[in-house]
Amino acid sequence: MLTKQRLQLMISLADFKQSHINTTMRVTKYYRNDYVAVQLVKNFFVTSIAYLILLGFFAVYHLDFLLTNMNNLKMGRLAAVLLIIYLVMLAVYSVITYVIARIRYARAREKAEDYDQKLDLLANIYREEKQSSGNPFGEDQ
Amino acid sequence: MGNLRERLKAFYADYSFYILPVMKFALALGIYVLINNRLGYMEALNRLFILVILAAISAILPFNATVMIGIALIVAHCFGLGVETGLFALVLYVVLVLLYFRFVPRDALVMLMTPVAGILHMEAVVPLCLGLVRGPESALSAACGLVSWQFVEIVHDEIAPLKEADAGMLNVLQSIPASLFSPKLLLCVIASAAATVLVALIVRHMTTYTRLRAVIAGAVLYLVIMLAGGVAVGVELNAPAIVAGTAASAAVALFLNMFVYSVDYRQSRFIQFEDDDYYYYVKAIPKMRAGGAKPVRYYDDSSRQNGTGTPVNGQDVDGVDFKTKLEDSLKDL
Structure with missing residues (x-):
């Protein structure tokens, strides 16, 4: 039997499924710490690639200087400075990624819980309708 | 004016299925045509037919596809000018995406809209609109958009003449960042960021006529910083053009506010x-x-x-x- 409550609930669930389910499930299929860890791993690779690109370009930009002073450069100190810059950049972006991942997970989790509650409510409505239609067991026989 | 907005809302509610792709097509085509007119160094892409096809593809894909195609167009034209210019363009946009726009993908359109606004001499329209629809943090997006716009300007004004004069690859590659990261870019970034932050802060109070005041205040602040800063830093600026462009930007921002941002366009x-x-x-x-x-x-x-x-x-x-x-x-x- 079609009731207004059931219809509104089904429309709300279908609307959410059509618009948000992929983006929400992509996040909530992980546990929170796993999702944040995945984002941090991705951040590591992305930041490292960006750093290497910038480093390569910096080297090309100062190619004249590097070629002229190749023998006078203190490679150890240069490597240490580049490593420190890399670690600082990685740390900053890791913090940003961590914060954003936590916020995104919390928002997706809220939507998923709301969806689950509505699904449970719909299942209860179906069960009650089948019971009230004369089937005490609520199952098709 | 209220009746006109209600009629627009009703029209959009009935026909949004057709209106949205048409608007995306028109926006994408306008962006691609302006980019082609400004750069246009890759002969194979200087055909309206190709731009129409790209715009049609953009119309059926999400907005970020328009951004990707637009950036690919800029990079392709830079490769048409020279390998080193193309490589720099590719590096620049990849780094912008990897370091910033992966966190705020919905602001990625700024990378295209700022060069388009700059070509139309309405540089202030993007920071004013960002302040209206986003928050103060969008000042960073405005800054990244300015880097994109300055790069397009430098390719057109400085790199193309260098290439015509047969400058070496290394000379061209070294002159691009020197021209790009200049006092003028810093001045534009400060003016845009200040305008975005001011507009966003005023809009958050949400009283009557707040948005009007926010746009006017943002435009005035942008103008003051550009003119005063230009004198202080010693940057050559076309003052009448900046004044006229800022006024036009404020008018466009107010128009968009009235008919786009303030109206709850809901689709069927x-x-x-x-x-x-x-x-x-x-x-x-x-x-x-x-x-x-x-x-x-x-x-x-x-x-x-x-x-x-x-x-x-x-x-x-x-x-x-x-x-x-x-x-x-x-x-x-």
Whole structure:
């Protein structure tokens, strides 16, 4: 039997499924710490690639200087400075990624819980309708 | 004006299925044509037919596809000018995406809209609009957009003549960042960021005519920083062009605010699902409230009960005859 409550609930669930389910499930299929860890791993690779690109370009930009002073450069100190810059950049972006991942997970989790509650409510409505239609067991026989 | 907006809302609600792709097509085509006119160094892409096809593809994909195609167009034209210019363009946009726009993908359109606004001499329109629709943090997006715009300008004004003079690859590659990261870029970044932050902060108060004041204040601040900063830093600026461009930017921002950002354009929604007994096809049509009145919301219940609270959206509902409307709605029961 079609009731207004059931219809509104089904429309709300279908609307959410059509618009948000992929983006929400992509996040909530992980546990929170796993999702944040995945984002941090991705951040590591992305930041490292960006750093290497910038480093390569910096080297090309100062190619004249590097070629002229190749023998006078203190490679150890240069490597240490580049490593420190890399670690600082990685740390900053890791913090940003961590914060954003936590916020995104919390928002997706809220939507998923709301969806689950509505699904449970719909299942209860179906069960009650089948019971009230004369089937005490609520199952098709 | 209120009636016009209501009619626009109703028209959009009925025909959004067709309107949205057409608008995306028009926007994408406009962006690609302007980029081609400004750069245009890759002969194979200087055909309207190709741009129309790219715009048609952009119309059916999400907005970020328009951004990707637009950036690919800029990079392709830079490769048409020279390998080193193309490589720099590729590096620049890849680094911008990897270091910033992966966190705020919805602001990626700024990378294209800022060069387009710059080509039309309305550089202030992007920071003003960002302040209206986003928050103060979008000042960073405005800054990244300015880097994109400055790069396009430098390719057109400085690199192309260098290439015509047969400058070496290394000379060209070294001159690009020197021209790009200049006092002029810093001045533009400061002016845009300040305008975005000011507009966003004023808009958050949400009282009557706030958005109008925010746009005017943002435009004035942008103008003052550009002119005063140009004198202080010693950057050559075309003052009349900046004044006219900023005024035009404010006008465009106010127009967009009136007809796009302040109006709740809701599409008709089509939803389809099934259960064991039925298939359901649902069309949800947004309600149009009579006289343009929105439901009035108050800050808290006590102020509403006392009648002393200020409505959140400040709509004047005194002209609506609620008694007649209640009687009309009861007839349907």
